[in-house]
Amino acid sequence: MSRTALRNVLAHKARLLMTAVSVMLGVAFVSGTLVFSDTLGTAFKNQSAKSYAHVAVAISSNASGSNVGGGIRPKARGLAAGKGFTQQTLDKISKLPGVASAVGRVSGFAGAADSKGKLIGNGWSNTGANFAPGPDGKDPRYTFVAGSGPAQTGDVALDKDTAAKGGFHVGDPVEVATNGPVKTYTVTGIFTTDDGAVTAGGSLVLFDTASAQQMYLSPGHFQEITAAGAKGASQQQILEEVKQLLPKDGTADTQTGKQLADAQAKQIEDSFSVMSTMLMVFAAIALFVGIFLIANTFTMLVAQRTKELALLRALGASRRQITCSVLTEAFIVGATASAAGLALGVAIASGLHTAMSGFGAKVPAGPLIIASTTVVAACAVGVLITMLAAWLPARRAARIPPVAAMTSAELPASAKSLLLRNTIGVILTGGSAGLVVAGAANGDSSGRWPVGIGAFLLLIGLIVLTPLLSRPVLAVVRPPLARAFGVCGNLAARNAHRNPRRTAATASALAIGLTLITGLSVLGVSIGRSLDKATVGNLSADYMVRMAGGMPLDPSVANEISKVGGVTAATALELAYIDIGGKISAVTAADPRGLAETVQVSMVTESRSPQKALAEGKVLVENKTAKSRGWKTGDVVRVSYPDGTKAEVTIGGTFADNLVLSPVVMSDSLLAPHMGKPEVPQVLVKTAGGASAKMAQAIADGLGNNPALSVMDRQKIRNTFGGLINNMLTLMYGLLGMSLIIAALGVVNTLAMSVFERRREIGMLRAIGLERGRVKRMIRLEAVVISLFGAVSGVALGLFIAWATGRTISADLQGYVMVLPWDRIAIFLGLSALVGILAAVWPTRRAARLDVLDAIKIS
Amino acid sequence: MTTSPASGTRADDADDADEADDCTVAVAARATDLTKVYGQGETRVVALDGVSITFRKGEFTAIMGPSGSGKSTLMHCMAGLDAVTAGSARLGDTELSVLKDKQLTRLRRDKVGFVFQAFNLLPTLTAAENITLPMDIAGRKPDRLWLEKVIETVGLAGRLSHRPAQLSGGQQQRVAVARALATRPEIIFADEPTGNLDSQSSAEILGFLRNSVREMGQTVVMVTHDPVAASYADRVVFLADGRIVDELESPTAEAVLERIRRFSTGSSHG
């Protein structure tokens, strides 16, 4: 029996091609994802282990200033801000018996400008740090390829890539922006490093320690101390010794090098696991779509072999043997395609690895990791999917009665099985649609589960029901098609109608992708629109000034801007993390008058002006937060400030969702006594004449044309806040493109099957006078009809699900209104028609090449 | 030599052709030294070996001969379905060997009717739609009166909305004949149209074909293995090994059978 299976596979190579390709693509997606994340994960793990090799213990303080690149972030950010470590502490630590040497570090934002005054690097990991040479004059983190480390104020060293991008050599002047004004420095050295800031595609500027302390913290203080262990001293032992020297006020955080390396590795792994989970979801979608194609192919192969199988049954083969033989065929196809898919996946992974380095993200080099689990998982998935999809056709094959060998007629799909299918479909569709509507009816997040489950079941229900739906739909489109394309249109619609199961399976494959694409688009665009309302809509400011990479601004920036002519208000929005009522909360602190001029705070409760409440020392709370915390206007809550001071504040009112502000807003004068250097992520600017190119330039000039500062007008603010959603949508489109490709393969497959099965008909049509061109058009139209049928049902379902999902998130996203991106939907439908046309290219060519006589003679 | 479709009425065309060919009888199709060779080298088969034959207008010709003698090949070449290797195949005053695929397709659509042994109909179309299919392809309006007459003649009036799968083999062949007649082609080629039918249905189909010749002035060329079928024709042409070996005017079944017998014994004796 298995020999028959192999023979059958070999005999139908061409017809199994699309099936094999779809399985291969799915498996390639899976294995590519696994190999890529394993490879990258291992490489990053090795790298982080290496970068902490010289660190026995690291002591970090949550003192103001940010350590972006080093990977050591104060864990309890904002819990209690210390002033950092003094030189004294450093000296004491370096004299500990187990410690060979100790280095103090201080870092923050710094970016070098190229000759055009533009920031070099990606903008979000441009870091500056102190160069801390040990007794040997070397800092183990950096390897100099030219010159030496900065020794005095005015010297800097640049990482190699940044130097190359800006064309800097040792001795050249370079403009460096920090969160203060731009200054010109002299390049004393160029180095390589495995610092995270650089590997992430940013830049690293090294200053002498005194300058860095001055800039980032305060003179003589460090944010972090790393100690290298002496020979024979364990990290744990050093940790204990170090702890003795530190104040017990919770401002210092100590970790061993191993813990840090592990933590970083874990963090990287987590960030990858999110990515690989997402990729896996899309791989699953692609494979799911592939099932339809595979099922179609095996159904056809079984139908073609009806007589042969019946003969086998007549000769005494059992049903079980027939099922097994078909499944064995599926196994052979699945295994072959999986092997090819695995190879392709590995190739894709290594290609991606190379491509990512090409795009500037410095991924550490490392060997391609092909874990045995990857091989097993990829092959198992491919084989199982193929066999699963072939299961129903195999069962159907087993049901062929032996008598079919003798009868001439082909067995039509029994009406009964469609009746059963339709009944199941109607119940499933109706039930799940009801579930979705019920979930949406609540209008809040409680409906999320019903809507999610309902949407999934609805998709399945519609797939089950598609053969039934195809009848009226095709009946409706036939007259216009016949009118527009004459006999070709008429025949195309009828041919599409001919095998409802096959047409349905083909269309469903496309519908799945379109459902997801449409749903995500509607949600994305709608959320984007509501975010837009919550940001720009609440802003009366003309500009927002920010630092590259979300770095804090120098507190003097607001003051500098207010000196620019035409500026009526420049309000610094300070950000702090404060324990309010026992829970850390992000807080915006600002000058009440300045805030009133630049932000429209729409109060939900308490009609008094928000300015007045703030000026009275009360805090304002975002409505959503107030609800979840159970706060009401007038309530008094306990506050524990970063410096440890405890106090009580009154809630002065609640305001509607506002993305510019944190959930809690207070007056800057209330916060100031408890903060060292305030953290100012953004300054809002209101001008007398409104936004203009000249005004923006004047503000930039007033700030010394710092390349790291961006002066964003309202449109730019809009892009910044909505940009993430657009990027995500683009990514989703890219990933869903994969399932569309497989769906397109399904259309190719179906058409090729149809052409093969109808070759006599096509020959007859050609004999009685249908030209080649019109034969092609007939098949192309059939492809377009099937594709559009799938696309339209997918879009409709996508819209419905998006509506329901929108209802469940609207409570959390004030001002959420469903926006229908008709332009995008039109593009999706256009693309689907194009998919049909492209998918028809090969089958139409085959049909047109059919020899009329061969076709007639087959009979 | 003109390849454009003839204009004007049928009778005029026929007259013109007569004058041009300098013949006394109107010619529907003519093969001159027609040779068809399949394959090359060892697989070379001479299917037609210098066949010259004239199919006159309004005549019902039967072609007979042993299997593999080239009957179908001759028909395919005359109908513009297959390219000739040498010699000439003319339909009316059109030389087929110089036509391109598109022109041949046009010509088949406008001037030729076909009835095959099997698989004549599109399963998705109703009987009526199958009958008017050539006109639909040409984008022409069918001649209602003529169509009704044809349908009435083949006795399909009650079955027009049926699909082929709902019709018997004989009924399906009737639809095929009706389709061939509906466009009033210059010539109808039928390749073993009764090959799959019982004698009763065969007789009906053959009757229609003969009546179309007698009453409508149709020209019909039919390939058959059945002496009884051949007896419906005005003459029988015998093929063997790609050559015309005999001809019989106003045949009877007995006469045809007699010829075949003589022919096969003749050939078996060398």
Ligand SMILES: Nc1ncnc2c1ncn2[C@@H]1O[C@H](COP(=O)(O)OP(=O)(O)OP(=O)(O)O)[C@@H](O)[C@H]1O
């Ligand atoms: N496409 C082809 N390639 C090669 N040889 C062919 C081809 N078509 C026909 N032949 C050969 O040409 C010869 C004539 O074939 P043809 O089909 O015309 O015979 P026929 O008289 O119609 O036979 P039958 O009564 O069996 O239908 C045969 O020897 C056949 O093998």
Ligand SMILES: [Mg+2]
């Ligand atoms: Mg033949």
